[in-house]
Amino acid sequence: MFVLKENRICLSLAFYALASVWNVVFSQERTVEMQIDSAWNAVWTNFYSPQTRLFYDFLESLEPGKTLDHLPTPEEVDALYPHACGYGTGMEDCAISGGVVLDALIDRYANEEKSGASPETLESIKVKAQDVFSGLELLTTVSGSPGFVARGVSPKALDKCYINSSRDQVTHLDLAVWNYWRSPLSDEETRKRAASILYAIADRMTRNVTPENDYDFLCSDGSHCRIGISRMADVEDHEAARLTAIYAVAWDVAKRSNDSEKEKEYWARWRNIAQDTVAQSAHIIDNPSLCNRMPSYAYLQMQESLDVLYQLEPEQELKETISKTLKFVASRVKSRQKNALKNLKSHDLTQTAPSWREVGGLKGAYRETWYCPRECGEIALTIALDSANGSFDEESAQVLKEALMTPDYTRITGCGVFHLLGAYEKARRLGWF
Secondary structure, three states: OHHHHHHHHHHHHHHHHHHHHHHHHHHHHOOHHHHHHHHHHHHHHHHEEOOOOEEOOEOOOOOOOOOOOOOOOHHHHHOOOOOOOOOOOOOOOHHHHHHHHHHHHHHHHHHHHHOOOOHHHHHHHHHHHHHHHHHHHHHHHOOOOOOOOOOOOEOOEOOOOOOOOOHHHHHHHHHHHHHHHOOOOOOHHHHHHHHHHHHHHHHHHHHHOOHHHOOEOOOOOOOOOOOOOOEOOOOOHHHOHHHHHHHHHHHHHHHHOOOHHHHHHHHHHHHHHHHHHHHHHHHHHHOHHHHHHOOHHHHHHHHHHHHHHHHHOOOHHHHHHHHHHHHHHHHHHHOOHHHHHHHHHOOOOOOOOOOHHHHOOOOOHHHHHHHHHHHHHHHHHHHHOOOOOOOOOHHHHHHHHHHHHOOOOOOOOEOHHHHHHHHHHHHHHOOOO
């Protein structure tokens, strides 16, 4: 018995020694560029559906051709199973993920163009971006409710969606579509389609975000969101700038499209709330209790909205307040980046998700494993978005590099790969890497 136990101990020690050696060899033999190429390949091979042109949250299998087999059936979507948001089904964050990937492609195009990439390489990025944009467009049309942003669409149920969205989904999709509209990756046709999306979302806010609706933009069936995640006013500090940014980008598109009527309308709606929402956003500086309980993804969505407002704000005093808030938000998440990296390195990122139908969603130990790479990317993106103050520095670049070098992207099963790529391309555009 003692010999058997001793042999087991020896085998265990040998396994961990081998794993340590593999990690060292893996990190030494790979370059950042090789890791990035591997990550992009995984994104398109394992997480993307050419049927919907969307990206999905997690994988229950790494078997080629079956990585998305777990997504909801038409009957499950119709029954709103297991939740009206489709929580934990693998398609609750398609709008967020598509927005992150589209932004990453826009940055990648700029980076490759600057480095002298071939016309073929640039055209390939442009085609991919158009596909991603088309997937986001699907999310804005599938419900039949104008301006509603669906969370996701299953390849098994192409004309259906869960009825509940959220301000988080809208934020990522809306601002990414605006970035696409003003980028060289769009053409005349896609710019018209993008403008229609931005106008529809802004108009939905105007119709529905009223005191009578508790400032809720409503579910696709016209019902109220029962958990408060679709409220766009009377919200916390980190959510205050969301509606303002939606009106600001709609105004920018209308102005540059010479649509004077829409320009006037969105300008009035933007300026009517700009001062109050910028001030409330800045209040977070003196609101430590909120800062301490905010998840990293909330900081990212706040920073995205503020970054847009910083670019478009015409009043210098408000612009300075926004800059100050951007800098504060970046400093808050900087304090988290090393711990997030530590968490990333302590998890097996190749672990597949348990069956959501059996465990009741994205729960248990896997959820933490799933979120580790995503949080590292969210933090780096949040810092990089403060280009007004140059918050992304050498330490941030080093932490991001270590995070990028950690996963085996051929076997990663969580959607954090999107955020890591987004952070890399954003940092690269700022002159790092």
